[in-house]
Amino acid sequence: MESETEPTLRVTEIFRSLQGESTRAGFPCAFVRLTGCSLRCVWCDSAYAFHGGATMSVSEAVRRVDVLGTELVEVTGGEPLEQEGVYPLMDRLLALGKTVLLETGGHVPLDRVDPRVVKIVDVKAPGSGMEAANLPENLERLGPRDELKFVLADRRDFDWALAKVAESDVDRRNVVTFSPVWEGLAASDLAGWIRDCGRPIRLGVQLHKLLWGDVPGR
Numbered sequence: 234m235e236s237e238t239e240p241t242l243r244v245t246e247i248f249r250s251l252q253g254e255s256t257r258a259g260f261p262c263a264f265v266r267l268t269g270c271s272l273r274c275v276w277c278d279s280a281y282a283f284h285g286g287a288t289m290s291v292s293e294a295v296r297r298v299d300v301l302g303t304e305l306v307e308v309t310g311g312e313p314l315e316q317e318g319v320y321p322l323m324d325r326l327l328a329l330g331k332t333v334l335l336e337t338g339g340h341v342p343l344d345r346v347d348p349r350v351v352k353i354v355d356v357k358a359p360g361s362g363m364e365a366a367n368l369p370e371n372l373e374r375l376g377p378r379d380e381l382k383f384v385l386a387d388r389r390d391f392d393w394a395l396a397k398v399a400e401s402d403v404d405r406r407n408v409v410t411f412s413p414v415w416e417g418l419a420a421s422d423l424a425g426w427i428r429d430c431g432r433p434i435r436l437g438v439q440l441h442k443l444l445w446g447d448v449p450g451r
């Protein structure tokens with residue numbers, strides 16, 4: 234029986250799909266999409282997770298993930314780190330032996346995240362409208378398995394992101410992915426810029442959207 238102090242979460246959806254955006258793209262993955270985010274990136278593709286959702290205990294969320302039967306679990310949002318219950322959720326998933334990915338917008342400190350969790354951290358470029366929300370100290374908190382992701386709207390964003398990467402050489406220590414805004418920047422244009430930029434940056438193409446389009450639960 235669950236205790237009265239069982240932590241709860243606000244959850245938009247829990248579903249099984251393929252991981253689409255990190256170096257684990259293509260693997261079966263269970264997703265826990267938590268509700269709510271204090272940012273408003275202009276190209277946000279999960280605005281449906283800003284409001285609504287269902288309240289459930291961490292135990293119930295873990296049970297629903299476990300029945301999906303994947304080794305890989307991604308905790309995403311919204312912004313998952315804006316909910317206190319995300320920490321016991323990640324702890325419980327790790328205890329089950331899951332590989333836990335955390336997709337975060339980069340505006341919440343990472344210092345409370347268990348180092349066994351693989352963090353995929355956004356850096357907000359000017360085209361997002363949320364550049365001021367970036368926390369530079371989060372770059373110091375990356376472990377060797379963590380990844381940075383820049384979603385880019387245009388060439389100006391690309392040049393900004395490249396300068397950001399070059400000033401810290403973070404791409405020599407961590408995987409850095411540049412992804413085009415879906416239906417905003419041609420992936421082929423971004424691919425050419427990356428090819429010619431001289432740095433070990435990876436192109437991200439949002440595999441799940443190429444397969445199924447931009448729909449919730451995929």
Ligand code: SF4
Pocket residue numbers: 270271272273274276277278279280310311312338
């Ligand atoms: S941080 Fe993520 S969920 Fe929040 S507005 Fe930006 S893209 Fe959307």
